[in-house]
Amino acid sequence: MIKIGIVCYPTFGGSGVVATELGKALAETGNYQVHFITYSTPHRLDHFAENVFYHEVDMFSYPLFQFPPYELALASKLVHVIKYEKLDLLHVHYAIPHASAAWLAKQILATEQIDIPFITTLHGTDITLVGKNGSYAPVVTFSINQSDGVTAVSEDLKRDTLKHFPICREDIQVIPNFIDLRRFKKQNKDHFKTFVCPNGEPLLVHTSNFRKVKRVEDVVRIFAAVREAMPAKLVMVGDGPDRPKAEELCRELNVMGDVRFLGKLDAVEEVLSVADLFLMPSETESFGLAALEAMACQVPVISSNTGGLPELNVNGVTGFLSNVGEVDEMVRNAIYILQPENLPRFKEAALARALEFDITNIRPLYERYYEKVLQRQMLEKAVLEA
Numbered sequence: 061m062i063k064i065g066i067v068c069y070p071t072f073g074g075s076g077v078v079a080t081e082l083g084k085a086l087a088e089t090g091n092y093q094v095h096f097i098t099y100s101t102p103h104r105l106d107h108f109a110e111n112v113f114y115h116e117v118d119m120f121s122y123p124l125f126q127f128p129p130y131e132l133a134l135a136s137k138l139v140h141v142i143k144y145e146k147l148d149l150l151h152v153h154y155a156i157p158h159a160s161a162a163w164l165a166k167q168i169l170a171t172e173q174i175d176i177p178f179i180t181t182l183h184g185t186d187i188t189l190v191g192k193n194g195s196y197a198p199v200v201t202f203s204i205n206q207s208d209g210v211t212a213v214s215e216d217l218k219r220d221t222l223k224h225f226p227i228c229r230e231d232i233q234v235i236p237n238f239i240d241l242r243r244f245k246k247q248n249k250d251h252f253k254t255f256v257c258p259n260g261e262p263l264l265v266h267t268s269n270f271r272k273v274k275r276v277e278d279v280v281r282i283f284a285a286v287r288e289a290m291p292a293k294l295v296m297v298g299d300g301p302d303r304p305k306a307e308e309l310c311r312e313l314n315v316m317g318d319v320r321f322l323g324k325l326d327a328v329e330e331v332l333s334v335a336d337l338f339l340m341p342s343e344t345e346s347f348g349l350a351a352l353e354a355m356a357c358q359v360p361v362i363s364s365n366t367g368g369l370p371e372l373n374v375n376g377v378t379g380f381l382s383n384v385g386e387v388d389e390m391v392r393n394a395i396y397i398l399q400p401e402n403l404p405r406f407k408e409a410a411l412a413r414a415l416e417f418d419i420t421n422i423r424p425l426y427e428r429y430y431e432k433v434l435q436r437q438m439l440e441k442a443v444l445e446a
């Protein structure tokens with residue numbers, strides 16, 4: 061049994077979801093004991109599961125600190141868990157600050173002759189937005205270079221990483237995100253559909269953290285123009301800094317009567333089950349997990365053609381891709397998909413594409429990567445001891 065520590069953000073964000081679902085899936089194989097290490101219980105770690113453990117990072121504050129130093133508390137917790145749970149491998153999701161905390165823990169443990177390899181999975185904004193910023197770039201570069209293995213969730217994210225950071229390694233492995241089709245599948249939620257769309261109107265859906273990068277105002281503009289052409293409803297799931305702007309725009313464009321803001325929702329698959337079209341006009345999106353969740357529920361996607369989205373959404377087949385901000389084109393494409401003679405074929409294609417990202421196809425890619433990193437570590441140890 062391989063004992064693995066998984067570090068992630070415990071919140072609604074995609075990187076935390078991917079990390080948690082991966083850990084649960086690994087534990088289910090019976091070949092892994094999984095230890096989640098983060099500051100609160102990961103949002104998707106909702107049930108007791110055999111071979112799954114959770115360790116909370118304790119934060120000790122002091123009036124001198126501007127902010128309590130989470131990275132140091134995490135590194136200390138990692139030292140503790142790795143040592144006493146005898147972990148074989150550490151897998152950190154989202155480079156900042158998890159990769160540098162892992163590196164620090166590894167150095168501390170090396171002084172006690174404990175060697176633990178760590179793998180960093182790059183998820184997106186840790187590279188494309190935050191990581192590139194001068195406040196963090198040197199540390200992100202260093203910790204990527206020092207990781208024993210690095211994966212990225214799309215080819216585009218790998219290219220971006222190599223382009224924007226002085227990375228001295230060519231071996232970043234692309235492992236795409238995945239979906240658990242047992243959970244994300246079209247369910248019968250007709251009562252919900254009748255409630256939101258009493259006259260059988262098509263339902264458009266957007267789910268996100270409502271950050272600037274998601275361009276939620278474009279979502280509202282697309283919807284307002286679609287609704288001018290045909291009756292339609294919009295459901296907005298999630299919350300974040302740009303929600304007030306989106307609400308304000310709905311009032312300005314006089315569409316609030318056809319829009320519902322649901323806020324953060326656990327069972328997003330219930331809304332997706334009754335949706336006809338998913339909108340993701342993001343500024344940048346390294347993968348677009350929320351779009352994959354929609355596709356698994358048979359919902360076609362109107363997205364921007366940025367980042368890793370073209371690796372997921374197939375133009376003219378599972379939906380359409382447009383340049384960032386090309387609202388008019390997105391509107392034309394949305395209206396085209398929603399025609400009764402087109403919608404069924406887009407829905408079918410969206411599901412077929414989602415099946416390719418089934419967790420049972422992707423989990424083995426991580427397992428093989430773990431084996432590779434562990435074998436390399438054993439070889440290096442043998443060479444040193446020889």
Ligand code: GMT
Binds near residue numbers: 367
């Ligand atoms: O958008 C973020 O900053 C959150 C980040 C996360 O931690 O959830 O999202 C990124 O990781 C997801 C999981 O790999 C990807 O599906 C998202 O596309 C990616 N977000 C961006 O690139 C904007």
